[in-house]
Amino acid sequence: MAYLELKNVSKSYGTGKDRVEVLKDINLTIEEGEFVAIVGFTGSGKTTLINLINGLEFPDEGEVLLQGKPITGPGPDRGVVFQNYSLLPWLTVAQNIKLAIDEVYPSAPKKEKQEMIEKYVGMVHLSHAIDKLPSELSGGMRQRVSVARALAMNPKMLLMDEPLSALDALTRGTLQEEIVNIWGEDRKTCLLITNDVDEGIVMADRIIPLNPGPKATLGPNFKVDLARPRVIAEINKNDVYKHLRNEILEYLIDVGASRSSQKTAQYELPDLKPVMPGRIKWGFRKKKEKLQYF
Amino acid sequence: MKERILQLTGIQAFLAPWISVIKGEEVQKNVQALLKSYIYPLLSILLFIGIWHAGATYLFNKEATAKIEKARTERGEAGALEMQNCIISGDVSCQPNTLPSPAKVWDAYLSLLADHKIISAKKDAFDLKVAKTNEKRIAKGQDPITYTGRPSFVDQIKTSLKTVFAGFLLAAFIAIPIGIVIGLSTTLRTSFNWLIQILKPVSPVVWLLLVFMIVKTVMSDSDMDKSFMISFISVGLCSMWATLVNTSMGVSTVDKDFVNVAKVLKLSIGQNIFKVVLPSSLPMIFTGLRITLSVAWMVLIAIELLAQSPGLGSFVWEEFQNGASDSNAKIIVAMFVIGMIGFMLDRIMMVVQKMMSFNK
Numbered sequence: 001m002a003y004l005e006l007k008n009v010s011k012s013y014g015t016g017k018d019r020v021e022v023l024k025d026i027n028l029t030i031e032e033g034e035f036v037a038i039v040g041f042t043g044s045g046k047t048t049l050i051n052l053i054n055g056l057e058f059p060d061e062g063e064v065l066l067q068g069k070p071i072t073g074p075g076p077d078r079g080v081v082f083q084n085y086s087l088l089p090w091l092t093v094a095q096n097i098k099l100a101i102d103e104v105y106p107s108a109p110k111k112e113k114q115e116m117i118e119k120y121v122g123m124v125h126l127s128h129a130i131d132k133l134p135s136e137l138s139g140g141m142r143q144r145v146s147v148a149r150a151l152a153m154n155p156k157m158l159l160m161d162e163p164l165s166a167l168d169a170l171t172r173g174t175l176q177e178e179i180v181n182i183w184g185e186d187r188k189t190c191l192l193i194t195n196d197v198d199e200g201i202v203m204a205d206r207i208i209p210l211n212p213g214p215k216a217t218l219g220p221n222f223k224v225d226l227a228r229p230r231v232i233a234e235i236n237k238n239d240v241y242k243h244l245r246n247e248i249l250e251y252l253i254d255v256g257a258s259r260s261s262q263k264t265a266q267y268e269l270p271d272l273k274p275v276m277p278g279r280i281k282w283g284f285r286k287k288k289e290k291l292q293y294f
Numbered sequence: 295m296k297e298r299i300l301q302l303t304g305i306q307a308f309l310a311p312w313i314s315v316i317k318g319e320e321v322q323k324n325v326q327a328l329l330k331s332y333i334y335p336l337l338s339i340l341l342f343i344g345i346w347h348a349g350a351t352y353l354f355n356k357e358a359t360a361k362i363e364k365a366r367t368e369r370g371e372a373g374a375l376e377m378q379n380c381i382i383s384g385d386v387s388c389q390p391n392t393l394p395s396p397a398k399v400w401d402a403y404l405s406l407l408a409d410h411k412i413i414s415a416k417k418d419a420f421d422l423k424v425a426k427t428n429e430k431r432i433a434k435g436q437d438p439i440t441y442t443g444r445p446s447f448v449d450q451i452k453t454s455l456k457t458v459f460a461g462f463l464l465a466a467f468i469a470i471p472i473g474i475v476i477g478l479s480t481t482l483r484t485s486f487n488w489l490i491q492i493l494k495p496v497s498p499v500v501w502l503l504l505v506f507m508i509v510k511t512v513m514s515d516s517d518m519d520k521s522f523m524i525s526f527i528s529v530g531l532c533s534m535w536a537t538l539v540n541t542s543m544g545v546s547t548v549d550k551d552f553v554n555v556a557k558v559l560k561l562s563i564g565q566n567i568f569k570v571v572l573p574s575s576l577p578m579i580f581t582g583l584r585i586t587l588s589v590a591w592m593v594l595i596a597i598e599l600l601a602q603s604p605g606l607g608s609f610v611w612e613e614f615q616n617g618a619s620d621s622n623a624k625i626i627v628a629m630f631v632i633g634m635i636g637f638m639l640d641r642i643m644m645v646v647q648k649m650m651s652f653n654k
Binding site for chain 1: 551552554555557558559560561565569570573574652
């Protein structure tokens with residue numbers, strides 16, 4: 001049985017005239033231990049999709065099944081890494097992670113909790129910054145804390161919503177490797193949402209493009225048959241990688257183009273006549289026009 | 295910590311140019327800064343005092359002329375001359391009653407200080423005298439004898455501060471919890487909005503009367519200080535609205551990201567309030583408290599004046615009723631003291647507010 005299953009899921013916002021159908025007939029199955037990446041344009045409904053899975057929102061039609069049972073809300077079995085870190089700025093790194101640990105192991109002794117915090121902070125290589133506030137950390141470090149917080153709940157599944165899109169390319173590369181390494185240790189089920197095809201190929205087993213919304217649907221599966229560990233510098237020259245990358249990009253550009261051509265509306269240009277300099281009549285003043293200073 | 299407080303109060307920025315000029319760093323730039331932060335404000339103070347003095351002199355002359363004219367119509371030329379001489383001699387009995395000049399206000403300030411010294415000396419002497427008797431009385435379980443003479447100006451200030459703090463604490467204890475509860479629930483917010491909107495603009499005087507109606511009955515047989523109770527409760531009720539509205543506003547507008555984190559981590563209600571909602575709305579709450587304190591100080595004077603409870607308000611009113619030659623000057627002294635204490639309270643709250651806010 002699939003670990004996560006989405007069956008004909010549709011989701012829309014607003015009512016009446018303002019109703020926007022974001023997702024339409026989404027079908028997705030993820031097996032246990034699989035690393036799936038969903039690639040799509042910004043605004044195509046990626047965040048809505050992940051919110052349906054983490055339980056912050058519920059589908060209008062269809063159902064989201066986790067191990068065969070419908071999702072009723074957020075739970076510690078799904079750890080979430082948000083796009084904008086979402087760390088609590090008044091808590092230190094350790095306190096932010098403790099929040100997650102307190103929820104999952106409420107009755108663990110204090111010392112054990114402290115050890116767990118140190119373990120997860122060490123996992124993302126932030127032991128030196130354990131007592132710092134998020135405002136004292138760089139973007140990459142903040143996102144690592146966010147990853148550590150998600151892992152600290154010891155979830156069966158990790159959901160990542162464009163976790164690296166706010167980071168620079170170099171930091172992104174190292175963090176991609178780190179996340180894949182952590183994933184490789186216990187092979188949790190992983191769902192990555194991203195707008196970067198390369199990121200998907202480097203990290204995931206399977207890539208699914210999300211056709212842009214409104215009424216976004218999922219595209220065909222692209223299997224990534226590259227041996228792990230994948231090092232960016234090496235697979236850059238790999239023919240399989242190049243081929244796969246081009247295939248996905250072409251698909252995305254095609255669907256993007258077909259969507260945008262549908263959208264084009266006919267605009268009517270206003271009928272304006274340019275004023276020619278020679279046609280201004282001098283000495284002709286409108287009446288009743290007074291300058292008012294106050 | 296000490297440095298942080300200096301920085302937040304603005305004292306550091308205030309003193310920085312002096313320190314730099316003395317050390318000889320960037321002299322020209324710092325002399326300009328000195329000009330800006332000391333000389334120009336000083337000039338504006340002098341300008342203010344100058345205009346005040348001119349206005350007071352004009353009013354004094356007008357009142358004096360009117361007095362002399364009145365004496366002339368009543369008692370003839372001799373009466374007018376007598377009045378004129380009397381005014382020039384500075385005799386207390388015939389001084390024109392009008393806006394006092396800055397010099398007179400300063401004199402009144404000094405006389406109030408001297409008065410305070412005399413009264414506190416009397417009080418100390420009294421305490422010394424009754425010390426032994428009081429010990430015996432306490433041993434017997436009786437109330438000690440306390441000084442019941444006229445309070446000095448400084449005592450009035452202390453009483454006012456006590457009342458305003460009691461009112462402020464009452465406001466905080468009522469408004470913050472209610473604000474949090476209302477902020478957390480949209481249903482409660484919409485159902486109680488009418489009450490808040492209607493009660494918010496009610497005048498301090500009406501609050502005082504309302505509190506009077508209730509306290510009078512509730513405490514009919516208690517020997518607690520009724521006028522103090524009435525005034526501090528009305529101060530609290532008048533001023534709590536800013537905190538209430540700001541707290542509920544801050545709580546209801548917690549960043550959506552934080553709300554999502556709380557949901558995903560499945561925080562309990564208590565954890566959610568203390569770890570997420572309260573910290574993120576603290577800046578708003580303290581803005582509300584700051585407004586509350588300044589409103590409390592502002593309405594306090596009016597309420598004391600009406601409730602006959604001791605304090606600056608009743609001091610002002612008594613001086614006005616008194617009508618002595620320096621009463622007007624004393625009222626103006628009280629005005630400046632009230633203003634300066636209000637300014638200081640606001641500064642203190644500002645420092646606390648800045649210390650409580652976090653940077654994202």
